[in-house]
Amino acid sequence: MAATKMLAVPLPPSPSVTNAQKIELYYCMRLTRACDDAILRLYKQGQVVGGAYTGRGNEATAVGSAFALEDRDYLFPMHRDLGAHLVKGQTLRHIFLQQLARDGSLTRGRDGTGHYADPSLRIYGNVSHLAAMIPVAAGVALASRMRKEDAVVLNYIGEGGSNVGDFHEGLNMAAVMKLPLVLIIENNQFAYSTPARKQYAAAKLSDRAAGYGIPGVTIDGTDVMTVYAVCRTAIDRARKGGGPTLIESVTMRMHGHSASDDASYVPAALLQEWSRKDPVHTFERQLGKEGLLDPDKIAALQEKIAGEIEEAIAFALAQPLPPPGDAAEGVYAP
């Protein structure tokens, strides 16, 4: 199966990224992968009781895009965007409290994974009907503009979810109203078991932008610097009143849809091809060439991350499950 063709797009003048920021980007990508691995371990141990969804292969897109946001901006991530949660400032304790359905979690065990909201960080997690979040994200952009917050909303969808009517209805409304919304289609080649070629007939999904009268661009979603630069440009444009941008970020889902899916339908050759483009390893090599990383630094960083995750998991596991007597509490706001 041929991957989506990436047409050469003129990259915007690269925003200056300091060496310290590059290390931060790398750290966030490594942290994301280590968290995902830990979640899978907890799933296999029977500690994660529902589905476990990883973002392996998507780290550059999730991290690079959220890195372009300001604190006052809003994040509407998907289930492959753990990296975006972390970049926006979510703590590991809250990530694992959610995964482990504990009482102290942001949803108090009423929902799992990244389906939480944290207004203090302006993170509003997804529902499983992913595209249904697009009109909601547009509504937040509308409210934010009414209040003159100078903020932008960053929302994500998959190549599968981009076929749902809400994608069209939400993006069209945002385009007509010139709302400060940036929408990223993470085209990771598979929607559950269905390959991209069975999802759409367009040459590339960013072509859809023309139908809304907004800019559209298809980028290599495994290159964190490209993702950051393109998102930064789109976010700046939205902030200045230029309206939405549609970004198709081409990646590969390197795991099954969820931990219960062995993804045997994915051709081995395709996985091999994309393994060579592993976003974490690619960036690691690049920073090595730039003299910013060496094996000792990488090992030290990995050790730090392992310790942080271990602490968060231990903390979360020590918390109780929500009391069953509270199950009916909170359906209505007072």
Added chain:
Amino acid sequence: MATMTYIDAIARGMWEEMERDASVFLIGEDIGAYGGAFKTTKGFLERFGEDRVIDSTLSEAAILGAATGAAVVGMRPVAEMQFADFVTCGFNQIVTNAAKIHYRWHLPVPMVVRLPSGGYIHGGPYHSASTEAWFFHVPGLKIVAPSNPYDAKGLMKSAIRDNNPVLFFEFKYLYRRIKGEIPDGDYTVPLGKGEVKREGGDIALLTYGSTVHFALEAAEILRREDGIETRVVDLRTLLPLDAGLILESARATGKVLIVHEANLTGGIGGEIAALIADRAFQHLDAPVRRLGALDTPVPYAPSLEEAVLPNTTGIVQALRELAAY
């Protein structure tokens, strides 16, 4: 006091809330420059400007999703469905997003969805539906259905001030047909409270919306022609139901007729009957009766529409059967 139509009372409620709270805004199709398909929002654009009276794209999903998003971050949107029928196109936004947010996120979703509802207007199968029962099954929503101008304004103000998604079913049949006295200035009608419209000790007739008027006519006929006294209860709020008033009415009369314009099967009347069976069975002198529309789409031809929807004659007959039981 002022005499006002049902539709003007709805508009007045929105207008006053927009005057008192800058976070209240309207969004819907044709509501601004055109003033709405029924002219409910005529004059709003001129007074409040296009930032707060938003002519949306033709998309119920976008209207309802955007209202949900705006509400989650602290605005108080009032979203208009041009007809209650068209809420199907945005159903997912109400049940998947708006209704579940507080339970999951502990964040209020202070939004109102206006749904011009029901038949008796020769609108045919796509402009006459009563869709409240679809939402009655959804935890996290509130549903109101005023029958008169006083309640329409008072419930609108309560709905806008409530911190939950409130579906505001307004009856097109009543828009300009029903007038009533409305006090000047601010008042509210509380959510979750029904009202006894007419006292009577022989039968309790529980209803809401358009059929309240047929019920009152039927009760008067029963008194005049049969000497039967019917207590007519206007439920006003459907979710949450006023269980206290329902049960008290069943216990006080021992005979209950439930009437709604919506079709019978799976209608709200079934839940009310079950509630009475569960908690007032020993007070009953007859089986609980229900009267609703026939289980069909609402047809176009006047002869067919009349045959399908409940009317005063049908209610009189049901009351007589119940009285004779």
